[in-house]
Amino acid sequence: xxxxxxxxxxxxxxxxxxxxxxxxxxxxxxxxxxxxxxxxxxxxxxxxxxxxxxxxxxxxxxxxxxxxxxxxxxxxxxxxxxxxxxxxxxxxxxxxxxxxxxxxxxxxxxxxxxxxxxxxxxxxxxxxxxxxxxxxxxxxxxxxxxxxxxxxxxxxxxxxxxxxxxxxxxxxxxxxxxxxxxxxxxxxxxxxxxxxxxxxxxxxxxxxxxxxxxxxxxxxxxxxxxxxxxxxxx
Amino acid sequence: xxxxxxxxxxxxxxxxxxxxxxxxxxxxxxxxxxxxxxxxxxxxxxxxxxxxxxxxxxxxxxxxxxxxxxxxxxxxxxxxxxxxxxxxxxxxxxxxxxxxxxxxxxxxxxxxxxxxxxxxxxxxxxxxxxxxxxxxxxxxxxxxxxxxxxxxxxxxxxxxxxxxxxxxxxxxxxxxxxxxxxxxxxxxxxxxxxxxxxxxxxxxxxxxxxxxxxxxxxxxxxxxxxxxxxxxxxxxxxxxxxxxxxxxxxxxxxxxxxxxxxxxxxxxxxxxxxxxxxxxxxxxxxxxxxxxxxxxxxxxxxxxxxxxxxxxxxxxxx
Numbered sequence: 001x002x003x004x005x006x007x008x009x010x011x012x013x014x015x016x017x018x019x020x021x022x023x024x025x026x027x028x029x030x031x032x033x034x035x036x037x038x039x040x041x042x043x044x045x046x047x048x049x050x051x052x053x054x055x056x057x058x059x060x061x062x063x064x065x066x067x068x069x070x071x072x073x074x075x076x077x078x079x080x081x082x083x084x085x086x087x088x089x090x091x092x093x094x095x096x097x098x099x100x101x102x103x104x105x106x107x108x109x110x111x112x113x114x115x116x117x118x119x120x121x122x123x124x125x126x127x128x129x130x131x132x133x134x135x136x137x138x139x140x141x142x143x144x145x146x147x148x149x150x151x152x153x154x155x156x157x158x159x160x161x162x163x164x165x166x167x168x169x170x171x172x173x174x175x176x177x178x179x180x181x182x183x184x185x186x187x188x189x190x191x192x193x194x195x196x197x198x199x200x201x202x203x204x205x206x207x208x209x210x211x212x213x214x215x216x217x218x219x220x221x222x223x224x225x226x227x228x229x230x231x232x233x234x
Numbered sequence: 235x236x237x238x239x240x241x242x243x244x245x246x247x248x249x250x251x252x253x254x255x256x257x258x259x260x261x262x263x264x265x266x267x268x269x270x271x272x273x274x275x276x277x278x279x280x281x282x283x284x285x286x287x288x289x290x291x292x293x294x295x296x297x298x299x300x301x302x303x304x305x306x307x308x309x310x311x312x313x314x315x316x317x318x319x320x321x322x323x324x325x326x327x328x329x330x331x332x333x334x335x336x337x338x339x340x341x342x343x344x345x346x347x348x349x350x351x352x353x354x355x356x357x358x359x360x361x362x363x364x365x366x367x368x369x370x371x372x373x374x375x376x377x378x379x380x381x382x383x384x385x386x387x388x389x390x391x392x393x394x395x396x397x398x399x400x401x402x403x404x405x406x407x408x409x410x411x412x413x414x415x416x417x418x419x420x421x422x423x424x425x426x427x428x429x430x431x432x433x434x435x436x437x438x439x440x441x442x443x444x445x446x447x448x449x450x451x452x453x454x455x456x457x458x459x460x461x462x463x464x465x466x467x468x469x470x471x472x473x474x475x476x477x478x479x480x481x482x483x484x485x486x487x488x489x490x491x492x493x494x495x496x497x498x499x500x501x502x503x504x505x506x507x508x509x510x511x512x513x514x515x516x517x518x519x520x521x522x523x524x525x526x527x528x529x530x531x532x533x534x535x536x537x538x539x540x541x542x543x544x545x546x547x548x549x550x551x552x
Contacts, residue, residue, distance in 0.1 A: 041316060043516045183326045190332040191312070193320040193515055193523075227510070 025104040032105070036069050040181060040194035044074025047224065048200035049171060051076050055135050056169045058083070058198070059158055061151055061221055062139035063179035065091075068106065070175055071137050074196045084129055085137040086122075088113050109136065113143075126161050130168060137173075140217065146184045150225060154214050162204045162213075172199040172217065174224035197224040237297060238415050240476040245293050248425070252289060255282050284518050288527070292424065296417050300348070303420065304402045308344040313524040314394040314532075315340065317515040321505070322386040327376030331367050331384075335391055339363050343399050350406045359396035364388055393532055394525075400535040407539075407547045412478040422477050422484075423491060423538055426470040427530045430492035431499070434462025451503040459496060466492040478546050487541065491534040498533025502526075 036042065058071060068085035075083055089110035092102035102108040109129045112118035126136060138161075140154040162170055177194045199220055204213050259279040267275040295302035315336065324332055339359065346355035368384040404419040438458025446456045470488020474481045502525060506514065515523020 041313070041515065041517055177320065180324070183329055186329050188333045188337070190319070190329060191316040191336055193317055195516075 021104055025100070028101070028105045032069060032101075033073055036066065036073055039189050039191045040070065040178065041191075042070050042073055042194045042196060044196045044198065046198045049198050051079060052169075053079065054169060055130060055133065056171050056201075057130075057136045057138055057158070057161065058171045058173050059138045059140050059217065059221075060173035060175055062141045062144050063146070063175065064144065064182050066178055066182065067139065067175050068108075068137045070178060070194060070196050071173055072106065079135065082133060083135040083137060084109050086111060086126060086139070090114060107134075109134075123157060123160050123164070126157075127164060130161075130165055144184065146179070151218060151221060154218055156210050156214065158217065159204065159210045159213050166204065169201040170203060170217070171201055172220040172224060173197065174199070174221055174226075176226055195226065197226070199224045238418070240415065240418055241296060241421065244418070244421055244425070244473075244476060245296070248289050248293075252282070252286055255285070281521060284521050292421075296421065299417070300402075300405055303405060303417065304344055304348050307398055307402045308340065310524060310528060311340055311344070311395050311398045312336070313515075313517065314398065314528055315390060317523045317525050318390040318394050319387070321509045321511065321514075322390065323379055323383050324387060325376070325383070327374035328371050328383055328387065330374075331370045331387055334367065334370060335387065335395075339367075339391060340395050343395050344402070347399050347403050347406065352406065355399065355403065359391050363391060367391075397532045397536050398528065400539045401531065403539055404535075404542070407543055409478045409542070409546045410548055412546075415476075418476045419478075419542065422470070422473055422488075423535060424531060425473065426466055426488045426491045427495045427534055429469055430462050430466035430495050431530055432462075433465045434458045434496065437461030437465070447500055447503075450500050450507060454500075463489065463492040463496065478542075487538065490541070491538055494534040494537055495530030498530045501533070502529040 060067060060071060068087070072080055072083065072085070084107045087102055087108040087110055089112045091098070092108060092110055093099050102110060109125055111122035111125055112120065113122075126138075129136060138158055140158040141152040142155045142157075143152070145152045158170070162168065174197045175194065176197070177192055180190070181192050181194065182189045202216065202220055259275070259282045262275050263270075263279060266272050270276055291306060295306040298305075319332060319335070343355060343358055346358060367387060371380070371384055371387075401420055401423065404423070405416045407416060407419070409416070434454070435458065437460075438453065438455045441461070442455030442457045444456040445452065446454050446459050467485050467489040470491070471481050471485030473488075474484035477484055479487060502514075506512065513522025514525035517523055518527060521527050
């Protein structure tokens, strides 16, 4: 662990050549990917949709820090490179190692969730990334869901982004089981099978109000949640 | 590294069968499904490809000897446990029991098999883990569905770790005149079980009419069961030359293995139906998950082990 942190310090040093940084980041991505596959055997399924090179906004339920990694893994490798997760800078800039993982390994678009102190508008940052040709992975719940409810209320940011960039397709994504792999506050993952389900593309309709769209997005997400019986409680 | 000629013969025989199967699959595809539209034929070819992978992995493990076999089945246990626990009610309060199951119980059981400590690997999971793991879950104070949760975890450990580890444990048997060839016992077990599965499927497709357990496994028929078990028994008997058994002994053991394998498949199907899933997982194309492929092996391995140990082995305590 100490070695990792030290490595993080070295890599965060701006004087290290960009080439070394990029190489280490690539290697790191491979290791993270292999580890995630080992633990979750994750499989992606596309329901009424296909992988596409078009710019897209994948919006998903959020239960774990590993969520975007799973989505990233199940995307075809060609699409991976131009797909950037949108993540909270208050988490990902906390240490040099995290910042290396967030920025260099996964090219995250880092946004500040704190309205009082932030200097840059999150929507503007996302618009900028999209305008440069990236697809985004977005978690519209705004924070990790560790309640028993399947989904927290969605924030309006995704609506504002979609309205300002109307040609971009929105793809609902449901991540199943990752919250059981690594519940909040635990640090050793339990290997369990995870699935990532991509649903049909959607867009904001002409003149659609924010509440109506958010309700539709929520339904689109919940529709992808696998039904499974066998719960002892039911 | 020395490969016993019997093992080589067997591996070449399996290779020849798979070559024939691949050619047959290719011809069927060319004739009936050139555009990939016949799902039965596509599934057959997927299965044959997966069989190749499994056969090659087994061959590598066999040639790798003791370490290879233990590593392979240790990984199978890991993958099976990952699938099984996914379908259980385990929740946050069980996190540490599950971590212990994967990262302590599983490696330790295979370590015990590796060092050949029979007195421990035959009771570690059914006695020690059975008693200790519920304590770990109880410490978190979550009582809802407690009995269901600990029972499910114990069942998962018995099936996926304990029973599966008896396949490599066959290497530990000390059979006079059979030294250095124990890997062929594993080959015998696996060939008989898997051929029995395949032949039940084939007989069922050819002449199957009466369903044997419509609620558990709608595709299994009486005709498939009888035909599959009898032909697997015959093939098992014909493999006597690579075992310490005589022709009728090999046939009897093959019969027991095939029967247990069949009912093992039914039991695991009952669990799947209860949980509302068709397959245990999605890792092996055409077959589903690891448990879908291992269920019959897991049910027959411990009993095959104990029968051979009791009647053929000399390491019984005086």
